[in-house]
Amino acid sequence: MELAKGEGKELAHRGTTFADFFEHWIYLVKVNDVKETTFQNYVRTLGIVRNLFQYIQLKDLNDIVVQKKIVEYAKTHSRKTTHEVLLKIKTSLRDAYARGYIANDFARLVKTRGENPPK
Template sequence: MVNIKKISQTFPTKREANLWALEMELAKGEGKELAHRTTTFADFFENWIYLVKVNDVKETTFQNYVRTSGTIRNLFQDIQLKHLNDIVVQKKVDEYAKTHSRKTTHEVLLKIKTSLRDAYARGYITNDFARLVKTRGENPPKRNKALSITDFKKLRNYVLQHPEDEFNVLVLLALETGMRRGELLAIRSESLYEYGIEVRHSISPTSGDTSLKTQNAKRDVSINKEVYELIRKIPVKENGFIFSFGGFKQSEQLAELLTELDIKKNDVSRIKRYACIILVCTRY
């Protein structure tokens, strides 16, 4: 026997009841699954990422969606799908933007919009209003600034002269190649060839997925003989990688090294690329 969930409501007059019934029939004719409209948006989003997005994206991206799910639950709480419109969503996005950068807010909004479009396509909401919601808020001043040429040379000379510390070789290699932290940590002995490195994998602190960020990230980078010989001297770890993961605290280690060398960190607390020391730093 099929269990059919019905929606009912009481009205003070027969006329109002008839109007409501007509509205329900019209919505049903448009293919709207009205029974699902009482689901909260937070519940819908969570179910959506585990049933739909889990098969569409990489593991690292999926974990990003999972983290966003917590954000959405805090923002929308018990608001049901049937109560959503562009004004409601815009207010919640603006609320989030008060304590987050415009970039972070935009990333969250993109996920919200994608889920709302899916909800509309499945008939859980009656209007495709996602396009009306905008990212607002201010971009905070950049916290990370490039080092001067003088400080860059000071750092490079120091790590080059103290290769006994594995971390110094890691920094040196980053400065020489511009490789990302995850790409550096993913180097194995078979990744090396004479005066070059095959970049094919990346290590993430939040996932076991070792694939590169994009297909275009697959490349070979050249290194000089001196740097090549320094890397070859580092013992390969039991897990097969050359560099220790170090609890993924390389940003803190770098900050300590800059302090030791009396190089101003310019409030660099989190660094995505070691190469950004000479370029423009971005958050990790």
């Protein structure tokens, strides 16, 4: 823990749930960076993140945990919808890594799942 702290890891924030982090992230970072309609998409995604990740803390996140949640979501949603949600999740995970809230940058390992519905 001391080594991680010395490397700039924010250990105090690692106990925050991913859903809470995502909410704070969209209201602090994204609110002024994107158009209003895009911001509303992030707010809708917040509901999905709360439902999928519930009480999972940042310290417990890894590519396997996130991939399982994406697979779960993809069972009832199209590949395109799942991809849009995953993009927002990945962006927030990269920010969490940059701030030292998570130990690894595993976002690139998580893949989109889901079926392409017939036209």
